[in-house]
Amino acid sequence: MSARNEFEREFFEGGSWTPPGGWQLDRRGFLKLFGGGLFVGLVSAKAVAQEAGRNFGDHALPKDLSAWLHIAADGQVKVFTGKVEVGQNIRTSLAQQVAEELRVAFDSIEMVMGDTALVPYDMGTFGSRTTPTMGPELRNMAGAARQMLIETAAARWNADAATLVAVAGKVTDPKMLRSLSYGELTRGENLVKIVASDDPFTPATAWKIAGTPVPKAQGRDFVTGKHIYPSDVVRPGMMFGAVLRPDGFNAKLVSIDTSAAEKLPGVTVVHDGDFAGAVAPHRLDAQHALAAIEAKWDVPAQPSNRELFDVLKSGSGNGFGDRGQHTVGSVAQAMETADVKAEEQYTVQYIAHAPLEPRAAVAEWDGDKLTVWTGTQRPFGVRDELVQAFGIPAENVRVIQPDMGSGYGGKHTGEAAVEAARLAKAAGKPVKLEWTRREEFTWAYFRPAGLIEIRGGARRDGTLVAWEFHNYNSGNAAIGTPYNVPNQIIQYHSANSPLRQGSYRSLAAAANHFARESAMDSLAHGAGMDPLEFRLKNLTEPRLIAVLKAAAEKFGWGSAKSTPERGFGIACGTDKGGFVATCAEVAVDPATKKVRIRQVVQAWDSGAIVNPDGLRNQISGAIVQGIGGALFEQILFADGRIQNASFGQYRLPRFSDAPQIEVVLVDRKDLPSAGAGETGIVGLSPAVGNAIFAATGARIRSMPMAPRTAAPGQAETVFKS
């Protein structure tokens, strides 16, 4: 099995893409499913133009529907989207937006998400794209539905539609004092409307349900243990599976003897090429069977932490593809005339997503039809993996994604789904496969490690004149600088990553912000300027300036001076439509060098806020998650093996690591809503590094900054956490 770069990075970093397939349900299928009501589907404006004047009758619906909604005779609204809920609260915030445009109560909306048999094709839930793309699409559709209901009422009453209003799930005629509920209007009707994705909708300034702190949808099921996560799915006659793992990465199976395992009662052993596994009526039986398989693997020599950054620097490989160099002016000339210079090298180690729910899948075959329940951010991507693995048509595969135990970019792929389906096929029964924590740490993928080299120059008055930035391997996200610099070279260099790597919350934006904002702090120090003043002097982006000032004001920036025991740091940045500024207060014990983050104030602007409570939760959570990568999380690996593949060895942020956190939200109702699940993580590590510098004068240029022990090849830092 190839362990490298199985991801098309451009895909995740916003490259162009066209959906390969359509949506299968035709009008007859739709009627069968729902028995009438109002159906509104959404297509691109271009497709609507092509369909203009066409009566859908019994024709197939347009193939490129991206979402749709249905209002039943009882007034219940079902909204169908391929986006998935992974803890980012999108089930709630999308429903709020539909309720808003449709003028119905939040509770009357049911979001049907991530079931490939029921929802239109969707590329996946990543890149903070759901709020800026699916949000407006659903709002358009709901607005069109509202208009259609008004027209239906107008026809029924023989009234002028312009005199009617839609409020609280009813169309009302204020003049004649009459009203009909949406359910009454749709009863017995088969209303179909296909709308374009660029109709106008209710402005955020007029929102009544969107923009408010609606609690998490179905929250009660989560506090009572009733919610069914992917790993909780049970099917009749279900067995448990386990998969034999190689001794190391890129290993070849030399020999295997399954005879002892096959003799165990109730056990089915599967062996096909390098894949081997066991199925048994109970989880432990499957694991015992696995232990009874004798396998020898040949693990080739491969790089370890010690060589990591040399490998990443030693020439581009078959990674994600180099980007062209972004060059403005002449950095070389500008550096010659600069009064203040910084020439620095930063590193970040691989880290693990460690979603609390490891990969899990339940697979069930019915002849050559396959259904898989699994936790993934890309249900259709997993469907395609299954199509490829088993050579069956896409319409024979259904992937269902119950709201899952988080992902953070780490569950784009369908490993457990494919494995469970292989085992289920061999056993002839439904099979549940739950990855162990060790498997999740070893056989999933990591946030890329990276090496970043920076040259920066400024005049004595703090004006930036030169900025050169090279990122090796970790990625392209937020690689540019938001500061005004007349001379720039910015380049991403791909590499042969020793470990399998992929998306992680904010992609490379966290690493690139760590390096850039730390180097900016060096330059501010070199110019003898306050770090906030230095940043403001070189910025003109009003939204970034606004969050910087908001964070600084709430934090009381400048009101106290850093001491050897207490440091204050600041950082800011922007990516994926979000603007963030972070102030951190760090306590350093001068004797033990133990670092503790005491306080974080983070200001955030992602346009019009859809749900302020959910947004605060995301931003605060991103700060806490950021602490791990900033201070202590790192994957240790040698000879093709992960050496800290457990929670006992891989330290995660815990209660005792959480600082006092204050989130300042800047609500820009005049601007479209951007996604907020990712970029909130980028400010923490540089703000903390800058605070450590302010206290101690030591600039830490490697993440994690305060691990228990440094990774081999990394200089031992003096700080601990």
Add this chain to the structure above:
Amino acid sequence: MAELVLNVNGARMSVDAPSDEPLLFVLRNRLNLTGTKYGCGEGQCGACTVLLDGRATRSCLTPVAAAANAKIITIEGLEQQGQLSAVQQAFLDEGALQCGYCTSGMIVSATALLKNKRNPSDDEIVTAMNGNVCRCGTYPRILAAIKRAAQHGAEGASQ
């Protein structure tokens, strides 16, 4: 295999299971009580926490035979006649979850804490809860929820 009788959420349940099978898997896979979660299998994350005679216990490290004489309470047993416990209600009121996968273990651990200590300080909460991981980083809200539950009398602790 042994025929074991367990007392789970006030009901006697008999199961056929190897006596060394972790209680977690017995609850989840043999009794279909899936509210208790697997997170690490080594007692490091707290997702599998249940109450054994009122004490917060990692069910992933507890052989089922060791629980045979205990009163076992899982997340499913905290709600009484449709009424959420004070801790459950406080988690909802504070919005103290994101993906919610750690929530069962958090609520059960907090229930045990409040049973021992009616009004814990922030430090006492952090110490008691430090073995429970929320990878979404919802700690400040969970802390607030536990304090809220404590203020509201913590009926949940009487379980």
